Amino acid sequence: MALAVCFGELLVDMVSDTADAALQEAPRFLKAPGGAPANVAVGLARLGVPTRFIGQVGDDPFGEWLRRIVAAADVDVSALLTSPTARTTIAFVATRSDGRKDICFYRNPGADAEIRPTDLNESMLEGARVFHCGSVSLSQSPSREAQLRAAEMAAARGLLISYDPNWRPSLWPDHNLAREIIWDMMPHCDVVKLADEEWEFITGTPDFASGAAKIRECGPRLVVVTRGADGAYYNCAGAQGEISSFKVNAVDTLGAGDAFVAGLLAQVLQRGSLDDVLNQEALDQIIRFSNACGAIATQKAGAIPALPTRAEVEQFLQKH
Numbered sequence: 001m002a003l004a005v006c007f008g009e010l011l012v013d014m015v016s017d018t019a020d021a022a023l024q025e026a027p028r029f030l031k032a033p034g035g036a037p038a039n040v041a042v043g044l045a046r047l048g049v050p051t052r053f054i055g056q057v058g059d060d061p062f063g064e065w066l067r068r069i070v071a072a073a074d075v076d077v078s079a080l081l082t083s084p085t086a087r088t089t090i091a092f093v094a095t096r097s098d099g100r101k102d103i104c105f106y107r108n109p110g111a112d113a114e115i116r117p118t119d120l121n122e123s124m125l126e127g128a129r130v131f132h133c134g135s136v137s138l139s140q141s142p143s144r145e146a147q148l149r150a151a152e153m154a155a156a157r158g159l160l161i162s163y164d165p166n167w168r169p170s171l172w173p174d175h176n177l178a179r180e181i182i183w184d185m186m187p188h189c190d191v192v193k194l195a196d197e198e199w200e201f202i203t204g205t206p207d208f209a210s211g212a213a214k215i216r217e218c219g220p221r222l223v224v225v226t227r228g229a230d231g232a233y234y235n236c237a238g239a240q241g242e243i244s245s246f247k248v249n250a251v252d253t254l255g256a257g258d259a260f261v262a263g264l265l266a267q268v269l270q271r272g273s274l275d276d277v278l279n280q281e282a283l284d285q286i287i288r289f290s291n292a293c294g295a296i297a298t299q300k301a302g303a304i305p306a307l308p309t310r311a312e313v314e315q316f317l318q319k320h
């Protein structure tokens, strides 16, 4: 199957092990690999899609550890750079029982944000059919310019460009500017996935159909909104739909959105091209598959350990 390339942050999540404790009160943190585009890369690899990750860690024990984990998941790390100066980025995370997260980034500077446009080369995209990215890299320079450059290079090669803005308010001192920069990326993209919590902030409307129309007007052809336990909504020219998720015993929703994106992109690749799937029948099935990936990911703690293999998703779909 054709190769997917994910661009962005690979970092250490220090996750509080105490439910509903704010970061100020949390007494203990467990080290976990994190970064949404890196999770998507591992998710795609588990689903059988050859995947390469472009990003940067520090020349320190955490960077070494992250590189090992991503490589062990069969992701090609030949384009994962090591910064000689900046430390591997760390984020402290506390999760509330309603799924909300308190996040505090240690990134002043962080290696992920120090990747520069001049660090990129064409061989990093060699053989790729899909390019996936988020917005954490857009929140600082030079990674913002590097991501835009990578997306331009991907577009020039005719790759399918996928974007999960994954808005992290604490990374952006000016939220209006954040919205503008997040939108600057949209015209480069074919597929945009948003979570319902960030939908109104980004689109300016609570309504999925009119918000999706606004996104599609500037270029993307498929818009998907994930809605936690309620499943997902999709919208493309001539079709839209709401697909319920599956009833599961959710223990940790961390990484559910990334598992969903991996499922979506793996399905598009498997079925040919985006043009082949922009219809109700195909999208109903694809979003059902993606919901299954998300639902399975909520049943285990952590993001990377919870991302399902293709066999697990197929077995799950047969049972439900």
Ligand code: ADP
Pocket (backbone or CB within 6 Å): 194, 195, 196, 225, 226, 227, 228, 229, 230, 231, 232, 245, 246, 247, 248, 250, 253, 254, 255, 256, 257, 258, 260, 290, 291, 292, 293, 294, 295, 298
């Ligand atoms: P994000 O992690 O980006 O906030 P969501 O929490 O919306 O994304 O989850 C992504 C997808 O994972 C959902 O669209 C749904 O398919 C699945 N999912 C998430 N939480 C649950 C849950 N509690 N039960 C079943 N499926 C879930």
